[in-house]
Amino acid sequence: MYDFDWSSIPGALPFLLDGMKVSLTITAQAIAIGIVWGTLLAMMRLSSAKPLSWFAAGYVNLFRSVPLVMVLLWFFLIVPKVIENVFNVPPGTDMRLNSAMAGFALFESAYYSEIIRAGIQSVARGQFSAAYALGMSYGQAMRLVILPQAFRNMVPLLLTQAIILFQDTSLVYVSALADFFGAAYKVGDRDGRLVEMLLFAGLIYFIICFAASCLVKQLQKKYHAA
Amino acid sequence: MNYHWNWGVFLQQTAAGDDIYLGWMLSGFKMTIGLSLAAWAMALTFGALIGVLRTVPHRGLAAFATGWVELFRNVPLLVQLFIWYFVLPELLPASIGDAYKQMNPVLQQFLAAMVCLGLFTSARVAEQVRAGINSLPRGQKNAGLALGLSLPQTYRHIILPMAFRVVVPPLTSEFLNIFKNSAVCSTIGLLELAAQGRQLVDYTAQPYESFIAVTLAYVLINVTVMALMRKLEIMVAVPGHLGGK
Numbered sequence: 077m078y079d080f081d082w083s084s085i086p087g088a089l090p091f092l093l094d095g096m097k098v099s100l101t102i103t104a105q106a107i108a109i110g111i112v113w114g115t116l117l118a119m120m121r122l123s124s125a126k127p128l129s130w131f132a133a134g135y136v137n138l139f140r141s142v143p144l145v146m147v148l149l150w151f152f153l154i155v156p157k158v159i160e161n162v163f164n165v166p167p168g169t170d171m172r173l174n175s176a177m178a179g180f181a182l183f184e185s186a187y188y189s190e191i192i193r194a195g196i197q198s199v200a201r202g203q204f205s206a207a208y209a210l211g212m213s214y215g216q217a218m219r220l221v222i223l224p225q226a227f228r229n230m231v232p233l234l235l236t237q238a239i240i241l242f243q244d245t246s247l248v249y250v251s252a253l254a255d256f257f258g259a260a261y262k263v264g265d266r267d268g269r270l271v272e273m274l275l276f277a278g279l280i281y282f283i284i285c286f287a288a289s290c291l292v293k294q295l296q297k298k299y300h301a302a
Numbered sequence: 303m304n305y306h307w308n309w310g311v312f313l314q315q316t317a318a319g320d321d322i323y324l325g326w327m328l329s330g331f332k333m334t335i336g337l338s339l340a341a342w343a344m345a346l347t348f349g350a351l352i353g354v355l356r357t358v359p360h361r362g363l364a365a366f367a368t369g370w371v372e373l374f375r376n377v378p379l380l381v382q383l384f385i386w387y388f389v390l391p392e393l394l395p396a397s398i399g400d401a402y403k404q405m406n407p408v409l410q411q412f413l414a415a416m417v418c419l420g421l422f423t424s425a426r427v428a429e430q431v432r433a434g435i436n437s438l439p440r441g442q443k444n445a446g447l448a449l450g451l452s453l454p455q456t457y458r459h460i461i462l463p464m465a466f467r468v469v470v471p472p473l474t475s476e477f478l479n480i481f482k483n484s485a486v487c488s489t490i491g492l493l494e495l496a497a498q499g500r501q502l503v504d505y506t507a508q509p510y511e512s513f514i515a516v517t518l519a520y521v522l523i524n525v526t527v528m529a530l531m532r533k534l535e536i537m538v539a540v541p542g543h544l545g546g547k
Contacts, residue, residue, distance in 0.1 A: 142520050149500065150517075246381060271393070281377050281381055282377050285376035289375075
């Protein structure tokens with residue numbers, strides 16, 4: 077039977093905590109960018125200007141048909157080189173990590189945009205007509221009437237997506253960013269305690285995601301009651 | 303930009319001399335398809351079973367099924383994969399663990415990847431199956447029981463034939479996801495599409511051609527699966543049930 081030895085965990089806690097901070101930072105950034113850029117994409121997709129709606133549809137479909145690992149590799153290996161070449165950045169500037177993070181956010185935006193689009197479409201069409209009848213412009217109608225209601229309907233879905241996104245951050249492993257999982261793997265590899273560290277990482281992810289999904293469920297119940 | 307485009311790279315002999323680079327890509331493509339289909343078969347089997355168990359009026363079974371779903375849904379795929387691949391062989395009884403470790407390395411990677419993807423996806427399939435069963439009018443189950451059918455008979459003859467048809471459209475996106483998620487398996491060294499793409503970059507220093515080819519291959523898989531599932535959806539749509547919605 078395997079002899080468990082958990083002794084490398086206590087000493088590694090500060091390092092793991094730093095990793096968790098990286099994971100949470102990436103998550104927060106991607107959520108923020110995802111919601112803003114996702115909203116814009118959703119509005120473009122629903123707009124009557126054909127080129128805008130084609131662009132948004134193309135963007136969303138492309139990102140949704142490519143694996144996240146592939147997107148991260150693009151943004152880790154290829155995009156920095158392109159930027160260096162195009163903008164004549166002095167070689168040696170390392171932007172690979174920032175690029176990987178940007179890629180992650182752009183990828184998640186595609187998924188957010190689909191949720192937001194459904195949210196906007198769930199608001200009754202009469203609301204738009206009413207806003208126009210009151211003399212509002214398209215921007216005002218969106219900002220003051222449609223989006224606030226749409227977002228209220230979407231909260232549970234957006235949060236569920238945030239949990240998925242948090243789990244997805246572990247994939248930045250392919251870009252050598254030291255997130256929580258990367259940190260756990262490094263410690264396990266260093267101490268020859270990969271078994272314990274991987275189980276520990278799995279447990280921590282489980283606790284966080286399970287707790288968060290329970291909260292979302294509570295919230296959903298409240299919504300239905302209201 | 304002073305990049306030398308060279309699409310001919312795919313027709314060059316590989317450094318190992320065993321094939322042309324296009325051959326590597328094709329073998330990666332086949333691996334992605336094979337792995338995803340094998341994992342999908344597992345996901346459907348376990349997902350259907352667990353999804354049904356979640357709806358049965360038996361506390362123990364329902365709790366087991368709920369635990370299954372929560373476990374596989376709340377741990378990132380990459381972590382699950384590493385646990386299957388690195389951790390489990392250590393925890394199994396020595397004889398089984400050693401037998402696993404003595405297998406062909408590719409087979410080891412494939413088995414770990416298949417089980418991981420299959421069970422990971424089974425939790426999501428189970429949720430769709432449960433939703434499908436719950437979407438049926440309650441009266442159907444009651445009518446079955448009132449006719450004197452036992453609960454298993456009611457499931458077999460009344461609930462499941464409907465539920466499995468209703469659940470097809472929502473399963474399309476899970477089926478698409480399994481192909482995309484299979485790219486994660488490149489991290490344990492399985493030479494599927496994404497891994498072959500990276501390998502090509504290392505050997506040929508033609509990153510653009512390689513990455514564009516891999517990306518297009520994924521888009522191609524996506525489009526094909528969507529078209530096939532669209533056909534299947536039309537075939538199985540329940541008349542009068544608004545095509546599942």
